[in-house]
Amino acid sequence: MAKTKMTKRKIQALNTRQKIFDTALQLFNKKGYDRVTVDDVCKKAGISKGTFYNYFKSKDQIIIEEFLKIDHYYQEMLPEINSKESYLERMKTFARLSLKYISEQGAPTVRIAYYSQLSPSIKTSPIVSPKRPLYQMAERLAREAQENGELRGDIPSEEIANTVIRAMRGIIYEWCLHNGKFDLEEAGEELVQILVHGLLP
Amino acid sequence: MAKTKMTKRKIQALNTRQKIFDTALQLFNKKGYDRVTVDDVCKKAGISKGTFYNYFKSKDQIIIEEFLKIDHYYQEMLPEINSKESYLERMKTFARLSLKYISEQGAPTVRIAYYSQLSPSIKTSPIVSPKRPLYQMAERLAREAQENGELRGDIPSEEIANTVIRAMRGIIYEWCLHNGKFDLEEAGEELVQILVHGLLP
DNA sequence: GATAATATTATACTATAGTCACTGACTAGA
DNA sequence: TCTAGTCAGTGACTATAGTATAATATTATC
Numbered sequence: 001m002a003k004t005k006m007t008k009r010k011i012q013a014l015n016t017r018q019k020i021f022d023t024a025l026q027l028f029n030k031k032g033y034d035r036v037t038v039d040d041v042c043k044k045a046g047i048s049k050g051t052f053y054n055y056f057k058s059k060d061q062i063i064i065e066e067f068l069k070i071d072h073y074y075q076e077m078l079p080e081i082n083s084k085e086s087y088l089e090r091m092k093t094f095a096r097l098s099l100k101y102i103s104e105q106g107a108p109t110v111r112i113a114y115y116s117q118l119s120p121s122i123k124t125s126p127i128v129s130p131k132r133p134l135y136q137m138a139e140r141l142a143r144e145a146q147e148n149g150e151l152r153g154d155i156p157s158e159e160i161a162n163t164v165i166r167a168m169r170g171i172i173y174e175w176c177l178h179n180g181k182f183d184l185e186e187a188g189e190e191l192v193q194i195l196v197h198g199l200l201p
Numbered sequence: 202m203a204k205t206k207m208t209k210r211k212i213q214a215l216n217t218r219q220k221i222f223d224t225a226l227q228l229f230n231k232k233g234y235d236r237v238t239v240d241d242v243c244k245k246a247g248i249s250k251g252t253f254y255n256y257f258k259s260k261d262q263i264i265i266e267e268f269l270k271i272d273h274y275y276q277e278m279l280p281e282i283n284s285k286e287s288y289l290e291r292m293k294t295f296a297r298l299s300l301k302y303i304s305e306q307g308a309p310t311v312r313i314a315y316y317s318q319l320s321p322s323i324k325t326s327p328i329v330s331p332k333r334p335l336y337q338m339a340e341r342l343a344r345e346a347q348e349n350g351e352l353r354g355d356i357p358s359e360e361i362a363n364t365v366i367r368a369m370r371g372i373i374y375e376w377c378l379h380n381g382k383f384d385l386e387e388a389g390e391e392l393v394q395i396l397v398h399g400l401l402p
Numbered sequence: 403g404a405t406a407a408t409a410t411t412a413t414a415c416t417a418t419a420g421t422c423a424c425t426g427a428c429t430a431g432a
Numbered sequence: 433t434c435t436a437g438t439c440a441g442t443g444a445c446t447a448t449a450g451t452a453t454a455a456t457a458t459t460a461t462c
Contacts, residue, residue, distance in 0.1 A: 009428060013440065034321035037418060048442045053420065055440095111319055118316035118377055120235035125378045152402045155395075163395055166388075170371025176319055177326045187367075194356075194364055198399025201353045213458090214410080238448060249412045254450065 017055045019045050024062045033063065033112050060116035067113035068126065070101050074133040087145035092192055094141055095168060098134070099188040102172060107180025114176050138165055167191055218256045221246050225263045234264065234313050261317035268314035269327065271302050275334040288346035293393050295342055296369060299335070300389040303373060308381025315377050339366055368392055 023045040027036045038059050042049050056062060077097045084090045102110055117125040129135075138161035145151040151160065171191060175184050224246040228237045239260050243250050257263060278298045285291045303311055318326040330336075339362035346352040352361065372392060376385050 007429065009439070012428095016440075032321075038420080039418075049420085050422085050443070051441050057420095059419070112321075114374075115316065115319035115321075118312055118319070118374075120233075120313075120316075128375060128378050149402060151400050155400075159391070160400065163392055166371040166375050167368040167392070168371065169374055170367040170369065173315075173319075173370055173374050174329060174367050177329050190360070191364055191368070194396060194399075196400050198395075199352050199356075199361065199397050201350060211409095217410085239450080240448075250450085251413075251452095252411055255410070260449070 013055075016047060016051065020047060020052055020055055021062060021065070025066060028062070028109075033108065058116075058121070060112055060119070063109055063112040064116060064126070066109060067105065070098070070105075071133045073101050074098075074137055081141075087141065087148050087150045088196065091138075091141045091145060091164075092189075092196075094137065095164065095188055095192045096185060099168065099172075099185050103180075103184040107176055107178075110172065111176040111179070114173060134165065135161060164192070164195060167195060217248060217252065221248060221253055221256055222263060222266070226267060229263070229310075234309060259317075259322075261313055261320070264310055264313040265317060265327070267310060268306065271299070271306075272334045274302050275338055282342075288342065288349050288351045289397065292339075292342045292346060292365075293390075293397075295338065296365065296389055296393045297386060300369065300373075300386050304381075304385040308377055308379075311373065312377040312380070315374060335366065336362060365393070365396060368396060 020041065024036070024041045027041060027044060038049060038052055042052050045052075077094065080097065081090050081093050084093055113127070116122070117127055126132075139157050142151060142160040142164075143157035146153050146157055146160075168188060168191065171184065171187050175182065175187070221242065225237070225242045228242055228245060239250060239253055243253050246253075278295065281298065282291050282294050285294055314328070317323070318328055327333075340358050343352060343361040343365075344358035347354050347358055347361075369389060369392065372385065372388050376383065376388070
C-alpha cells in the first residue's frame with residue numbers, strides 16, 4: 001500500500017471514493033438497493049454524478065466491492081481450518097465458514113452481487129476468476145485431502161474444488177431467490193455431507 | 202384449451218400476443234437481448250408499446266416464458282427415463298436430459314432467465330415453485346430409487362431432489378457466467394456422479 | 403340498430419442509469 | 433516561479449424501461 005507519493009489530489013480522491021462508498025452502502029442498507037437512486041447517493045455524499053461514475057463503473061459496483069471483501073476473509077479463516085486434524089474436516093470447515101460469511105452479508109446484498117454478475121453489460125465476472133483465494137484455497141484443501149488418502153484420487157483436485165464451489169453457488173443462488181428465508185449454513189452442511197459421502201445406501 | 206368462446210377479439214388478442222412473442226425472440230436471437238429495445242420489438246411487430254405491456258409484464262417476461270417451456274418438455278422425457286431398468290439410471294437420465302434441454306436453449310437465453318429471477322422487482326420467482334414438474338419429477342424419481350433400495354433412505358426424497366436441483370442450478374449459473382463456454386451436460390454428468398457416489402476413496 | 407360497457411391500441415410522459423464535453427485546481431519539470 | 437499537462441469534479445444530456453391517459457374498435461344489451 002501507499003507505494004506512490006500521496007499528493008493532495010490522491011488523498012482527496014481516496015477520500016471522495018470512500019465517502020461515496022460509505023454513503024451508498026448506508027443508504028442501501030436503510031432503504032434497499034432498488035429504492036436508492038444514484039442521484040440520492042450523490043446528493044447525500046455531496047458530490048456530482050460524474051464523480052460517482054469516475055470512481056465506480058456502475059451502481060452495483062458498490063455491492064460487488066463489498067461482496068468481494070470475502071476474499072480477505074479467507075486469510076482469517078486459516079487458523080480455524082488448520083486447527084482440524086482431518087483434512088475432510090478442514091474442507092467442511094472451509095465450506096461452513098464461507099457460507100457463514102455470506103449469510104452474514106445478508107440476502108439483499110448477495111442477491112445484488114449475484115444479480116449483477118449476470119447483467120448483459122458484464123463480459124467476464126470477477127467472482128469466477130480462478131485467481132480468487134476462494135478457488136486457490138478450495139483446490140489446496142482438496143489436494144491435501146487427496147494426498148492423505150481422505151478423498152478419492154481419480155478426480156483432479158481442481159475439479160473437486162470446482163464442483164464443490166459450483167454446488168455451493170447453487171445453494172446461494174436459491175437462497176437469494178428465497179430472500180434468505182432458509183438457513184444457508186444448514187443447507188450447506190447437508191450438501192457437503194452428500195457430496196462427500198454420496199447418496200448410495 | 203379453448204374453454205371460453207373464441208370471439209373475434211380473443212383471436213385477435215392471441216395473434217397479437219404471439220406476434221409480439223415471436224418477433225421479440227427473433228430479434229433477441231439476432232441482435233442479443235440487450236441490443237434490442239422494447240420499441241424495436243414494437244416497431245417490427247407493428248404494434249404499440251402499450252400493447253406490448255398489455256401482454257407482457259416486462260421485457261424479460263418473453264425470455265422467462267420461453268425458458269419455462271422446459272416444464273412441458275418433462276412429459277416428453279418420460280419414455281426415455283422409464284426405459285431405464287435402474288432407478289439410479291433414471292435419475293441420471295433425468296438430469297442429463299434437463300441439462301441438454303437447457304444447453305440447447307443457449308446461454309444467452311438462460312442467462313437472462315436466471316438474471317431476471319434475481320431482479321429487485323421480483324418478489325417470488327416462478328422457477329423455484331415446488332409445483333413445477335421439475336420438482337415433482339425429481340422427488341418422485343428419488344423416492345422410487347429409495348423404495349427400491351438404490352438410494353439411502355435416511356434423507357427425505359424432497360431433500361434429495363432439492364439438493365440435486367440446487368447443485369445443478371449452481372452449474373447452470375456458472376455456465377451462464379461463462380457464457381456457455383464449457384459443456385453443460387458433461388459438467389452435469391460429473392456432478393451427478395459425485396453426488397451419487399460421493400468423494401470418499 | 404343505437405348505445406353502454408369493455409377490450410384493445412397509440413402516444414406522451416416519467417424515472418433513472420449511465421455518458422460526455424468541459425472546467426479549473428493541482429502536480430511536476432524547467 | 434512559470435507553464436504544460438493531468439485529473440478530480442460538474443451537470444446537462446441521452447437512452448430506454450415502464451406508466452398513465454386518451455382514443456378507438458369490438459361486443460353486449462336493450
